[in-house]
Every structure is written in structure tokens, then in C-alpha cells.
Amino acid sequence: SRTLRLAVIPGDGIGQEVVAEGLKVLSSALPADVKVETVEYDLGARRYHATGETLPDSVLDELKGADAILLGAIGDPSVPSGVLERGLLLKLRFAFDHHVNLRPGKLFPGVKSPLAGDPQIDFVVVREGTEGPYVGNGGSLRTGTEQEVATEVSLNTAFGIERVVRDAFARAQARPRKKLTLVHKNNVLVHAGHLWKRIFDQVAAEFPEVTTDYLHVDAATIFFVTQPERFDVIVTDNLFGDILTDLAAAVTGGIGLAASGNINPSGAFPSMFEPVHGSAPDIAGQGKADPTATVLSVAMMLSHLGYTEQAAAIESAVTADLAERGSLTAPRTTSEIGDALAARVAG
Ligand code: IPM
Ligand code: MN
Numbered sequence: 001s002r003t004l005r006l007a008v009i010p011g012d013g014i015g016q017e018v019v020a021e022g023l024k025v026l027s028s029a030l031p032a033d034v035k036v037e038t039v040e041y042d043l044g045a046r047r048y049h050a051t052g053e054t055l056p057d058s059v060l061d062e063l064k065g066a067d068a069i070l071l072g073a074i075g076d077p078s079v080p081s082g083v084l085e086r087g088l089l090l091k092l093r094f095a096f097d098h099h100v101n102l103r104p105g106k107l108f109p110g111v112k113s114p115l116a117g118d119p120q121i122d123f124v125v126v127r128e129g130t131e132g133p134y135v136g137n138g139g140s141l142r143t144g145t146e147q148e149v150a151t152e153v154s155l156n157t158a159f160g161i162e163r164v165v166r167d168a169f170a171r172a173q174a175r176p177r178k179k180l181t182l183v184h185k186n187n188v189l190v191h192a193g194h195l196w197k198r199i200f201d202q203v204a205a206e207f208p209e210v211t212t213d214y215l216h217v218d219a220a221t222i223f224f225v226t227q228p229e230r231f232d233v234i235v236t237d238n239l240f241g242d243i244l245t246d247l248a249a250a251v252t253g254g255i256g257l258a259a260s261g262n263i264n265p266s267g268a269f270p271s272m273f274e275p276v277h278g279s280a281p282d283i284a285g286q287g288k289a290d291p292t293a294t295v296l297s298v299a300m301m302l303s304h305l306g307y308t309e310q311a312a313a314i315e316s317a318v319t320a321d322l323a324e325r326g327s328l329t330a331p332r333t334t335s336e337i338g339d340a341l342a343a344r345v346a347g
Helices: 014-027 045-049 058-061 083-095 158-173 190-205 217-226 240-249 292-303 308-325 334-346
Strands: 004-012 034-040 068-075 100-106 122-128 140-141 149-152 179-184 211-216 234-235 261-263 270-277
Touching: 004 014, 004 100, 004 149, 014 034, 014 308, 014 334, 068 122, 068 234, 068 292, 068 334, 083 308, 100 149, 100 240, 100 292, 122 158, 122 240, 158 179, 179 217, 179 240, 190 211, 211 217, 211 261, 217 240, 234 240, 234 334, 270 292, 292 308, 292 334, 308 334
Parallel strands: 004 034, 004 068, 068 270, 122 234, 179 211, 179 234
Antiparallel strands: 100 122, 100 261, 140 149, 261 270
């Protein structure tokens, strides 16, 4: 028998509610001989107000021993913008070197896209997770004066680009369509953009079966809406990837369905799985949040940990549930959706 040591960070707002359903579906998916040992960490707005801490070193140390981390959502209007995002969520991604931020954009059968026609959308965004403008390489000068200056310098290293580009090529190679699109803005961001393009072209030579494409990020947003079928795997930097994956969620049935994995492919530190959505304080505590994004993130976690069959079972359950949602007459609560998914997984 095996034990899965899972660190759980419900976080703020609807985080608590959706994570509970994710865990429910997880236990119904795992074989009887796999035990889940969950340790829940109280991090987020409540702890910040109580102690001033966002992510103490002692907690960070403990988290290192987990097989994976499941996170709900971070952020609360009572905390100044950026404190929890930088001090907790991004700190985890950076400390655990989550350089592959995997975000599928898939339109499930029966799910209504706001896009015209009946688009076939099935791509995955490989968002770089540890560099770009997210590193905090900036500052303010002459704060509060009319001459105030603020910088936010994007950090791009050959090492960081190459490893994520290589990962994206490998993913593209493993998919039926074998297509990889690099998204950047190298007509304006000539320093970082050309470095990305040069490394992309170099690595491409090692993957002759993969068809490659390049798009400026502004053009990519057009194609996300007008021709989403053209995408298979997309690789891009941290900020472009953040923006594009919200758009991806919007065109594939909304943020309630969008899953993500912050992956450390080497396994040196635990990978972390979380819905793309935020804490949604406006609907928190009302049982209105859709836990599907978290449930799909749990499936990504299982697949990452090698439980391929169990991950597929969760995906099938979600696929079947989504196909029937259109015919439901009344909205379901968060836990009703979780129950339905868990029941389907249990078969
Ligand atoms: C996301 C979020 C985060 C990000 C924020 C909350 C730091 O928007 O996971 O997409 O920008 O990466
Ligand atoms: Mn985002």
C-alpha cells in the first residue's frame, strides 16, 4: 500500500469550498490500497490578519516533504493587493521552482462557448512560472510626487527559457497534432522576445516532428477568439501566459472549469495544483462556486503523480457531468456538484 502525502492550502474566499470537493473526488478516485494523508495549512488572509505572516519559513520547510500541494485560492479585499499574491502564492511558485505552469484550454462536449459556431478547442498553455515581470525586479522613485517613477523589469534567462521551451516541445511531441506555438511580442520587446525566439528555434531542431508557429501576443488574443482550433500547445512567458489563460478559460466555458498545475518536473520540490480562478469573495460561503476547476486540477495532480487511470476516471466523470449540465433545471450547490462527480468516479 502507498501513502500520498498531500499538503492542502484552502486559502481565501471560495478556496475552502472548492478544495473540500476536490478532496472528496480524490478519495473516491484512489484505489483502496492508496492512503491519502492530508495536512491542511492555515494560510491566507485570516492568518495574515492574526499574525502578520503570509508564508513562514517553517511552513515552507514542512511543505517540502509533501508529494503534492492542493491550493484553493489566495486573495482578499481586506488585505492590500499584492501582499498575499506575492507573499504566499508567488512565493510558493518561486521557492518550489514551479517553472512549468500548465493550463489546459479545453471545450468539453455540451459546454457552451461564447464563441460563434461550434469551435473545437483543445490546447494547453505552458506558461513559464518563475521569471518574467513576476520576479519583483522593480522599484519606485520619488513616490507620491509628480515625478514618480515605477519600474517592473522582466527577467528572462536563457536557462529559464530553455527548460520551459523544452518541456513544451516534449508535450507537443506527445500529442496527436504535435504543434507548438510560441507567443511573445518580439516586434517590441526585442531583448527578451528575440532570446525566446532564438532558443525556441534551437530546441525545435531537436523535435523535427513538431510543427512550430510564432505569434505576437496581441495577434494570439485575436486567434483565441476567431480560430482557437489552430492551437495545440502554446509556450509563453509568465505574464502573457497569465493573461492568455484567463482568455482561454473564458472561451472554454468560464473560469469555473479552468484547471492548472504548477509543475516542478524534476521532482526536487512538490508540484502544486490549483484552479485558475481567484477567491471570488463576492460569492464566498454561499455554496455557489463551481468546484469543477479544482476537481480537474486534482486530476492533473494524479496524472503528475503517475495515477494515470485515476486521473482519466475523474476526467470522464467531469466530461459526463458537463454534458448533462445543460439539461438541469435548477442550479446545484458546490457540494452537490462535488457529490455528483465523486459518485460518477466511484462508478
Ligand atoms: C493566476 C493568478 C496569479 C497570477 C495571481 C493571483 C498572483 O492570476 O494564477 O493566474 O498572476 O499568476
Ligand atoms: Mn491569472
